[in-house]
Amino acid sequence: MAAMQEYKCPCCGGAIAFDSRIQKMKCPFCDTEFEMDTLAGYDSQLRNDQADNMIWETDRGEEWQDEEVAGLRSYACRSCGGEIICDENTAATSCPFCGNPVVMKRQVSGMLRPDYVIPFQLDRKAAKAALKKHYEGKRLLPQIFKDQNHINEVKGVYVPFWLFDTSADVHMRYRATKMRTWSDSRYDYTETSFFSVSRGGTIGFETVPVDGSGKMPDDLMESLEPFDISKAVDFQTGYLAGYLADRYDVDAGQSAMRANERIRKSAEEAFAATVRGYGTVTKEAGSIQLNSKKVTYALFPVWILNTTWEGKNYLFAMNGQTGKMVGDLPLDKAAYRRWLFGLTGTIGAAIFAVFVLLWLL
Amino acid sequence: MKKRAFAICFALLVWALFAYSAYAAGGMPRLVDWAELLSDSDAEELLDKLNEISERQQTDIVVVTVNSLEGKSAMEYADDFYDNNGYGYGDGRDGILFLISMEERDWHISTAGYGITAVTDAGLEYMSEAFMDYLSGGDYYAAFITFAELCDDYITQAMTGEPYDADNLPEEPFDIIWTIITALGIGFIISLIVTGIMKGELKSVGRQIRADDYIKKGSMRLSENSDLFLYRHVERREKPKENNSDRQSPQGGSSTHTSSSGATHGGGGGKF
Numbered sequence: 135m136a137a138m139q140e141y142k143c144p145c146c147g148g149a150i151a152f153d154s155r156i157q158k159m160k161c162p163f164c165d166t167e168f169e170m171d172t173l174a175g176y177d178s179q180l181r182n183d184q185a186d187n188m189i190w191e192t193d194r195g196e197e198w199q200d201e202e203v204a205g206l207r208s209y210a211c212r213s214c215g216g217e218i219i220c221d222e223n224t225a226a227t228s229c230p231f232c233g234n235p236v237v238m239k240r241q242v243s244g245m246l247r248p249d250y251v252i253p254f255q256l257d258r259k260a261a262k263a264a265l266k267k268h269y270e271g272k273r274l275l276p277q278i279f280k281d282q283n284h285i286n287e288v289k290g291v292y293v294p295f296w297l298f299d300t301s302a303d304v305h306m307r308y309r310a311t312k313m314r315t316w317s318d319s320r321y322d323y324t325e326t327s328f329f330s331v332s333r334g335g336t337i338g339f340e341t342v343p344v345d346g347s348g349k350m351p352d353d354l355m356e357s358l359e360p361f362d363i364s365k366a367v368d369f370q371t372g373y374l375a376g377y378l379a380d381r382y383d384v385d386a387g388q389s390a391m392r393a394n395e396r397i398r399k400s401a402e403e404a405f406a407a408t409v410r411g412y413g414t415v416t417k418e419a420g421s422i423q424l425n426s427k428k429v430t431y432a433l434f435p436v437w438i439l440n441t442t443w444e445g446k447n448y449l450f451a452m453n454g455q456t457g458k459m460v461g462d463l464p465l466d467k468a469a470y471r472r473w474l475f476g477l478t479g480t481i482g483a484a485i486f487a488v489f490v491l492l493w494l495l
Numbered sequence: 496m497k498k499r500a501f502a503i504c505f506a507l508l509v510w511a512l513f514a515y516s517a518y519a520a521g522g523m524p525r526l527v528d529w530a531e532l533l534s535d536s537d538a539e540e541l542l543d544k545l546n547e548i549s550e551r552q553q554t555d556i557v558v559v560t561v562n563s564l565e566g567k568s569a570m571e572y573a574d575d576f577y578d579n580n581g582y583g584y585g586d587g588r589d590g591i592l593f594l595i596s597m598e599e600r601d602w603h604i605s606t607a608g609y610g611i612t613a614v615t616d617a618g619l620e621y622m623s624e625a626f627m628d629y630l631s632g633g634d635y636y637a638a639f640i641t642f643a644e645l646c647d648d649y650i651t652q653a654m655t656g657e658p659y660d661a662d663n664l665p666e667e668p669f670d671i672i673w674t675i676i677t678a679l680g681i682g683f684i685i686s687l688i689v690t691g692i693m694k695g696e697l698k699s700v701g702r703q704i705r706a707d708d709y710i711k712k713g714s715m716r717l718s719e720n721s722d723l724f725l726y727r728h729v730e731r732r733e734k735p736k737e738n739n740s741d742r743q744s745p746q747g748g749s750s751t752h753t754s755s756s757g758a759t760h761g762g763g764g765g766k767f
Contacts, residue, residue, distance in 0.1 A: 272697055273696075326727060329725060334720075353702045356702050485677075
């Protein structure tokens with residue numbers, strides 16, 4: 135004998151029973167009727183719901199070789215704790231993050247060797263020119279900030295990035311509605327049809343970057359994206375000559391959470407975009423399983439420029455590959471007020487003139 | 496004896512002339528404040544205004560306030576009040592009467608003769624919009640003054656041969672303070688948006704919340720794709736009843752009716 139199957143009403147969640155009179159399932163609480171097949175189908179959709187699995191194995195990695203380490207120096211800033219690596223010929227005189235001149239020499243040890251590096255393609259001059267351009271056309275930037283354009287230091291830094299590759303199994307379930315309205319002589323009718331929509335499949339992600347430097351502001355680094363990873367080459371210490379390299383202090387495990395957030399958002403949106411033709415779509419459940427996970431460690435080229443103005447440190451960064459310049463600029467409050475009230479007066483006068491004209495006509 | 500009779504006749508004549516200017520033909524003043532809504536000084540000022548306009552325009556402009564309509568409809572009461580008290584200039588008995596009754600909170604404007612021509616249905620609607628706020632707010636003096644001034648304006652306009660009507664309503668008075676405040680308000684909002692955009696130019700740092708740039712091209716495979724119909728709900732709502740009285744006549748003009756005394760009246764009214 136088949137086991138009694140108990141269904142829950144998809145509308146109100148109450149236990150549902152077979153109504154012999156209409157030969158359908160009918161919810162005794164909310165009076166909604168269902169075909170038997172509908173409930174069985176909905177039940178199997180619910181059964182498909184799974185928990186997330188977004189754990190990355192991050193124990194892999196290549197250690198430095200002794201001869202490589204011999205040619206490298208590590209410096210730690212006593213002021214902010216930032217740690218950088220450079221080759222033995224590059225003297226680090228000040229910290230690229232806080233500008234503090236106090237640095238301490240250390241031995242390079244106990245860290246992963248980068249898998250890839252994107253070599254610098256733009257030089258110091260390009261960085262300075264880009265900053266100048268960054269100031270242009272910004273009417274609320276204090277003039278004095280523009281004029282005094284005193285950049286404390288321009289440093290080429292290889293910033294450590296964790297790159298996440300994966301193929302994601304996505305399963306999404308939505309409650310969607312369609313609306314239909316019609317009228318007869320006395321009434322207006324609104325019919326809302328409810329659907330359970332499920333979408334599943336896979337989507338692949340390649341080299342989702344997460345900045346592994348705790349000293350580099352995450353938002354600043356993410357603003358520099360995208361880097362063209364196809365130009366990356368196998369890491370050689372020779373690339374470090376003349377530049378500084380930041381040492382990662384956020385490990386792959388911690389960085390994975392950030393990558394997961396971005397992967398989840400993009401994956402969910404990609405599948406949600408396949409739900410079409412409904413008036414409303416509400417997510418009911420969703421899960422992501424990550425397969426064939428791979429984490430690589432790469433150094434990306436970034437020009438860091440910083441300047442101090444009115445006691446505040448302004449940090450700018452340029453993508454050393456594409457030349458994209460980012461960095462928040464100070465606001466000239468007096469100019470802001472001038473613009474705000476000036477425009478209010480001008481636009482107000484123009485609108486007043488229009489009102490007068492309309493009234494006269 | 497003859498002298499005395501002459502003196503009486505003369506006195507009567509003077510009185511009649513005076514009465515003709517200050518009172519309507521029937522002897523009722525142009526302001527009848529039985530509901531006592533106006534202070535003495537306001538009443539005096541209003542009456543002066545009504546008299547001045549009425550004589551200048553040769554059309555009686557009358558304001559009547561009562562406590563109760565005594566069972567009549569506002570229209571009947573206003574029409575009868577007009578007919579029975581002998582208001583109206585000339586053969587057409589030209590005039591406009593504004594009645595309000597406090598108990599029913601009804602107002603009605605009854606027009607007669609040239610008043611019907613001057614105050615069209617659309618014009619009346621416009622007029623009522625102008626004084627309704629005062630009326631509802633209890634500022635009766637302002638409501639009556641507005642009424643009187645608009646009547647004056649309406650009659651002057653009607654003399655040109657084109658009374659205010661559906662396609663020819665009076666222009667709003669130009670409220671300079673309101674216009675300046677509105678213009679500056681809109682200007683300020685636009686300026687906020689513009690300076691907001693200018694402020695935004697200074698910011699170039701922000702987090703990325705998506706990984707769209709890193710989706711492997713063509714890697715998306717949709718293996719599960721089911722749209723299962725669950726149930727439907729039908730909601731039924733009764734259609735709003737069409738209200739004929741609210742419908743505005745697009746043709747314009749003035750609608751008229753015949754009062755109990757057989758005279759033709761126009762106008763209209765409502766609640767306040």
